[in-house]
Amino acid sequence: MLGASYALIVNIMIAALFAASFAFVALANPADRRALWFAASYMLGMVAPLSLFVIRFGLWPDFFGALNYVGFCAGLFLMTASLARFYDRGPRWSAVAGLYCAALLSGAAIGEWPQDSLAFNLVYQTPYALATACCGWIILLASRRGALEIALAGLYGVIAAHFIAKPFFATAYGVGRTSSEYVASSYAIVSQSVTGVLLIAAGLLTLLLVAQRAISEARRAAETDQLTGLLNRRGFDLACAPLLARVRAEGDPATVALVDLDHFKRVNDRFGHAVGDEVLRYFAALLRLTTPEGALVGRLGGEEFVVFLDGAPRAQGRRVAEMIRQAAALHVTPRLPPITVSIGVAEIAEDETFFQAMRRADEALYRAKTLGRDRVCVARRASLKEIHS
DSSP, rough: HHHHHHHHHHHHHHHHHHHHHHHHHHHTTTTTTTHHHHHHHHHHHTHHHHHHHHHHHTTHHHHHHHHHHHHHHHHHHHHHHHHHHHTTTTTOHHHHHHHHHHHHHHHHHHSSTTTTHHHHHHHHHHHHHHHHHHHHHHTOSSOOOHHHHHHHHHHHHHHHHHHHHHHHHHHHOOSSSSHHHHHHHHHHHHHHHHHHHHHHHHHHHHHHHHHHHHHHHHHHHHHHHTTTTSHHHHHHHHHHHHHHHHHHHHOOOOOEEEEEEHHHHHHHHHHOHHHHHHHHHHHHHHHHSSOTTTTTTEEEEETEEEEEHHHOOOHHHHHHHHHHHHHHOOOOOOOOOOOEEEEEEEOOTTOOHHHHHHHHHHHHHHHHHTSSSSSEEEOOOOOOHHHHH
């Protein structure tokens, strides 16, 4: 009896720690509070071992026995909803509520059955197996599946199989005919310990996934321009480095284009900064539409944008730049003032640094401005002297 009580206390504490951990992650990441769903799931799940622990003192065993079942079912089915929410797949509350109600009805139907019978344990454990199998299935349906997702889905499969196997072990080793007898049995020690270890492993993997998502989103926010949704200067440099390394290793050409909105200060002065922001967002969307797939697009700051084209020689870079220029001049929207852009294009030489190529593109952009704006200028090819200076 002491062993079972110890296992129950450990499970209560671990469930509370997981609930607190998920709540902390959610509160530390105000932009995404999905981890609170996992915290709520573990809070509900904590009801089960807490109810069994109270039973050992002889307090209302029928009530707390039922509460154990109700709470554990609620925690597991809420976990399916939490995973669906985490992976942006719902949840489908009607399906979750239907399964939970079916679990409660089946639990009520077996209320008078002896707890040591195989039939009772099969009906009792089936909702647990179904809920954990659903958890694994939801993870497998996720559009982004990494090693952690595969491991967690597999673990939920093991947990579901564990719940299916428990009735046969319970019948073989004896669980007692009542909740009080179950808590005092040797089987309760093994059952609570094994179930606890499996759910702890699932909780740890889930916590890793939530933390990984929070870190990725924080990094993405640090590398994204909040106004336009394009990469900012830091994000563009970080994303550009591996692409540039690859094209150089394979001997492919690469081109960079600097794009600047003409007379943008006049837009802010005449129409206000709110309209200016709308123009920047509008042009960023235009850039996404006009640049080829695989192009890297960023906002360097103010009204200046950059496009990196890997595998594109200078002539192709000029064609893309001309498409951008024409799109900006021709696509007029009634709610925004018309815009034109000036663009400087430079093909990155084999031994040239990216900074040097950007400087040549900037010189070409300046030339486009001095020649009257609304035009594309291409930088001359880099000389050996410029490359090694």
